[in-house]
């Protein structure tokens with residue numbers, strides 16, 4: 001019996017260097033999407049700038065581009081080093097998707113992109129729009145009336161529902177969000193206040209997705225945003241890499257063989273971290289090292305890659321509960337599409353107990369005043385775990401030259417009362 005699998009069953013916190021890992025030289029061979037598709041997605045987001053700026057005034061400063069800051073977190077790292085009585089050399093940044101405009105999580109990348117993709121597609125096919133129009137016309141009554149005849153559906157643990165719901169409602173689509181039992185009440189309330197139909201299930205993410213998919217199947221006017229299989233969603237996430245490349249250049253950070261980039265990504269079904277991985281590997285090749293982070297009760301992508309069974313295995317099959325306070329990561333069965341597309345480009349995986357998420361959430365708030373949710377906090381454990389496992393010695397790499405990016409995937413939309421509870425836990 002595989003030792004790692006045994007430890008996973010026993011709910012031990014794990015670190016695993018992916019033994020299916022491949023270089024980008026061979027790792028992209030099985031894919032029918034490439035760098036040009038990321039550029040195409042970015043161009044589409046550029047076309048939508050006038051619309052986004054108008055519909056969401058919070059994005060007017062960035063002229064309708066939904067992007068997050070890259071924040072230097074040396075204060076947080078200092079606090080962590082003092083507490084952990086350890087030394088973590090290198091440069092440290094937090095990618096603040098926790099504060100992405102419109103929906104305050106990484107889902108603002110893929111989710112919003114897929115709604116825009118669909119809106120453009122419908123408008124072009126019906127001769128209402130051409131590519132060089134000012135896309136803000138899609139907020140006019142003619143379009144509102146047109147989009148109201150089309151439905152959008154999605155299954156979610158919460159944050160994807162927020163992104164899809166908010167963007168669909170802004171365009172006046174008839175939108176239904178199928179929420180798993182993990183979804184927080186405030187997310188459902190917020191969506192309902194925007195006219196979104198919210199269906200609740202007393203079961204986990206996979207069931208909410210299945211129900212959503214089923215209801216959409218028999219209706220040609222319904223577009224189902226398929227978090228488990230959508231290449232559109234995936235490419236929306238991938239555009240993050242182009243943006244990050246620019247931000248690193250602006251911060252005078254070099255990424256090459258001697259100056260590696262190390263990125264920690266919280267993983268649920270795999271779409272967001274998978275799409276970002278795809279983009280980062282296209283941009284930085286083998287000079288970027290990617291770690292996926294999951295809760296001990298929901299290590300679905302880890303399990304899928306470890307066993308090679310991908311979507312054909314669930315954490316429940318090995319006796320885990322898929323119950324976690326990191327609600328954005330509460331997924332028991334990974335995306336087969338993502339696992340097969342980029343599973344072998346992931347450098348490694350680690351898992352964390354829920355109770356070990358809160359210290360990170362507190363540290364980054366105390367030291368750098370950044371509010372993140374438990375799902376995002378898991379990425380901050382990455383540096384400690386890498387140093388503990390002698391990662392740099394293994395790669396014969398100089399830790400002083402590495403740049404680490406902890407991807408903070410959500411937090412800013414969380415009500416103050418909820419955040420306060422976490423801070424006091």
Ligand SMILES: *Cc1c(COP(=O)(O)O)cnc(C)c1O
Nearest residue numbers: 159268269270271272328409410
């Ligand atoms: C959804 C989500 C993730 C993970 O994204 P997946 O596409 O489900 O893997 C991570 N963090 C937060 C806060 C999320 O909402």
